[in-house]
Amino acid sequence: MRIRPASLAEAYVEVGPVRRAPWWSPAGGRARLRGALRGRRLRVFLLRWATVLALIGVYEAITRLFFAGSLFLPPASEIFTRGMGVFVEEGVPEALQTTAVEYGIAFAVATLIGLSCGAALGAIPGARGVGRDLLQVLMALPQIAIYPIIILFFGIGPGAKIVFGVTHGVFPIMLSTMSGVGEVEETLPRAIRAMGGGWVAVTWRAVLPSALPSVLTGLRVGAKTCLLGVLLAELLSSVNGTGALVMMYSANGRIPQLYALTLGICVGAFAVNTLMTVVERRLTRWRG
Amino acid sequence: MSLFHPTGPRVGSLLSGSIRQAAMTVARRDHGTPSESDGAPASTVVEARTSGPSAAPSLGPSFRSSEVIRVEHLAVSYRRSDGAEVRAVEDVSFSVREGEFVTLIGPSGCGKTSLLRVMGGLLRPAAGQVYVNDVLVKGPMPDAIAYVFQDFALFPWRTARANVEIALQLKRVPRGERRRRALDALDMVGLAEVADRFPRELSGGMQQRLAVARALVSNCGILLLDEPFGALDEQTRLVLGVQLSQLLESAGRTIVFVTHSLQEAVFLSDRILVLSHQPCRIKKTVEVPLPRPRGPDQVKSPAGQRIEAELFQLLYRESLV
Ligand SMILES: Nc1ncnc2c1ncn2[C@@H]1O[C@H](COP(=O)(O)OP(=O)(O)OP(=O)(O)O)[C@@H](O)[C@H]1O
Numbered sequence: 001m002r003i004r005p006a007s008l009a010e011a012y013v014e015v016g017p018v019r020r021a022p023w024w025s026p027a028g029g030r031a032r033l034r035g036a037l038r039g040r041r042l043r044v045f046l047l048r049w050a051t052v053l054a055l056i057g058v059y060e061a062i063t064r065l066f067f068a069g070s071l072f073l074p075p076a077s078e079i080f081t082r083g084m085g086v087f088v089e090e091g092v093p094e095a096l097q098t099t100a101v102e103y104g105i106a107f108a109v110a111t112l113i114g115l116s117c118g119a120a121l122g123a124i125p126g127a128r129g130v131g132r133d134l135l136q137v138l139m140a141l142p143q144i145a146i147y148p149i150i151i152l153f154f155g156i157g158p159g160a161k162i163v164f165g166v167t168h169g170v171f172p173i174m175l176s177t178m179s180g181v182g183e184v185e186e187t188l189p190r191a192i193r194a195m196g197g198g199w200v201a202v203t204w205r206a207v208l209p210s211a212l213p214s215v216l217t218g219l220r221v222g223a224k225t226c227l228l229g230v231l232l233a234e235l236l237s238s239v240n241g242t243g244a245l246v247m248m249y250s251a252n253g254r255i256p257q258l259y260a261l262t263l264g265i266c267v268g269a270f271a272v273n274t275l276m277t278v279v280e281r282r283l284t285r286w287r288g
Numbered sequence: 289m290s291l292f293h294p295t296g297p298r299v300g301s302l303l304s305g306s307i308r309q310a311a312m313t314v315a316r317r318d319h320g321t322p323s324e325s326d327g328a329p330a331s332t333v334v335e336a337r338t339s340g341p342s343a344a345p346s347l348g349p350s351f352r353s354s355e356v357i358r359v360e361h362l363a364v365s366y367r368r369s370d371g372a373e374v375r376a377v378e379d380v381s382f383s384v385r386e387g388e389f390v391t392l393i394g395p396s397g398c399g400k401t402s403l404l405r406v407m408g409g410l411l412r413p414a415a416g417q418v419y420v421n422d423v424l425v426k427g428p429m430p431d432a433i434a435y436v437f438q439d440f441a442l443f444p445w446r447t448a449r450a451n452v453e454i455a456l457q458l459k460r461v462p463r464g465e466r467r468r469r470a471l472d473a474l475d476m477v478g479l480a481e482v483a484d485r486f487p488r489e490l491s492g493g494m495q496q497r498l499a500v501a502r503a504l505v506s507n508c509g510i511l512l513l514d515e516p517f518g519a520l521d522e523q524t525r526l527v528l529g530v531q532l533s534q535l536l537e538s539a540g541r542t543i544v545f546v547t548h549s550l551q552e553a554v555f556l557s558d559r560i561l562v563l564s565h566q567p568c569r570i571k572k573t574v575e576v577p578l579p580r581p582r583g584p585d586q587v588k589s590p591a592g593q594r595i596e597a598e599l600f601q602l603l604y605r606e607s608l609v
């Protein structure tokens with residue numbers, strides 16, 4: 001029987017690396033919670049929500065003191081008590097779902113096009129400069145101008161909304177993928193080739209991981225602009241979806257409901273952004 | 289059980305012990321052409337070699353003198369961004385015998401890295417050719433050649449261990465074996481404790497040693513090392529260099545080494561190729577007939593000092609041009 005490993009490497013092989021329990025396991029969850037309650041992050045967390053609550057309080061006070069009885073500026077308490085009922089009104093859950101599905105499709109399409117075209121443009125040295133100029137011009141244009149043309153082609157319905165969402169989401173994704181892939185140093189692909197890797201290994205193990213941080217940033221921005229596109233289309237001319245609903249409540253003067261709905265959209269956008277940020281942080285933890 | 293020195297005792301960390309201790313344990317390297325003046329009769333060399341369990345008895349002197357690398361009339365050009373063509377290397381020919389330690393030395397920017405890249409199949413020469421084990425080099429030969437890059441080429445998203453493992457991963461070595469060999473290689477360069485750290489969490493010297501570990505792990509017969517210890521202090525680089533040559537000694541590996549340190553060159557090499565600047569040619573070949581094992585005594589001996597002084601003269605004149 002061996003009592004002491006002959007070397008550190010052997011000890012390591014026997015015991016394995018020290019790993020923290022994953023966050024979803026009970027032990028890991030408890031450890032994280034304990035750490036969170038102790039650390040700086042809790043203070044940040046509390047401060048953040050205290051600020052939100054304080055702002056709501058300020059808003060409540062201002063509306064009650066200076067805009068009492070105003071039709072267009074309901075106090076926060078009223079938005080929460082009367083307005084929140086809107087989410088169970090007939091047609092509202094369906095509208096939210098419609099928007100969510102169309103947004104999902106639009107973002108998926110934008111991602112697909114943006115990643116593939118961006119990677120292709122980035123990989124071809126000559127295309128990079130041209131691609132960048134072109135994309136920057138396209139991104140600078142007010143896309144709302146082409147909306148009538150989109151409607152001409154796709155009619156008023158889900159098609160136009162998705163296409164409009166795609167036109168908003170695709171360019172940030174394409175641009176950042178292009179620069180991410182284009183800025184990969186020669187060093188790592190060369191090392192892969194020296195160790196016997198072909199172009200698949202070069203792409204998969206050197207180029208994509210190098211480009212990942214940039215790509216993820218593009219996806220986060222694209223997720224936001226894509227949602228903007230879908231909502232814009234709904235606000236402008238749609239007969240169903242959350243945007244159309246918002247316009248309807250506005251026109252009918254159901255103000256607390258309008259505010260609640262708007263708040264709901266913001267929460268949804270915030271959730272998407274948070275999700276993207278978390279994914280981004282998790283996948284690029286090696287950067288520290 | 290370590291894979292890298294099957295015949296010798298475990299070396300342990302490359303950073304443990306003094307230069308002298310390290311040097312004292314260096315096994316005898318086969319010179320191929322032992323000099324009469326170094327006091328070691330050629331027969332002892334052969335004996336030492338063949339009595340080791342790693343050397344097959346059937347391998348005679350003809351095997352040992354065989355050329356593993358043959359560089360013939362090699363030229364390398366680069367196209368500058370303004371379209372002009374620059375000759376970096378011009379008509380370089382030399383060969384490296386099995387188990388030989390050859391060092392390339394020359395002023396910065398003279399073309400050492402370019403030469404090494406062509407030998408590794410990573411760069412197409414403008415003229416001439418390289419043969420490795422009598423096979424024309426047309427592309428990378430990962431089973432024969434391991435490479436340490438001047439700029440380390442570490443993957444920032446991989447831990448130290450994963451950085452070593454990738455060499456095996458690309459050769460489809462199964463996971464368990466991969467892991468074990470990677471840890472062994474890390475242990476060898478004194479990095480076992482930091483196996484789970486990312487490169488950015490390592491010092492410059494540690495990163496360099498990590499790159500060396502990655503080259504060691506694949507057990508190639510030939511190592512092309514581009515300033516592998518450049519970021520280290522003089523003592524550490526000598527200890528590491530000696531232990532490296534010892535590790536490779538037992539496996540009979542062939543090494544082409546680039547360095548800017550004259551002392552390191554004298555300490556480690558069997559032969560030193562002094563290169564000229566722009567375009568790079570072989571200016572002089574300097575044999576290092578110092579006996580092994582080498583320690584500070586040999587390098588500081590009159591013979592060692594004479595070689596170092598000669599190298600200095602050659603390079604000093606080259607740098608003035
Ligand atoms: N990709 C490239 N494009 C154009 N010129 C290059 C390129 N790579 C190297 N060169 C030129 O070729 C010459 C040799 O470069 P190389 O990297 O081989 O030098 P080196 O001897 O390794 O230098 P150092 O000791 O500084 O590492 C240099 O003059 C350099 O300017």
Ligand SMILES: [Mg+2]
Pocket residue numbers: 400401402438514
């Ligand atoms: Mg170099």
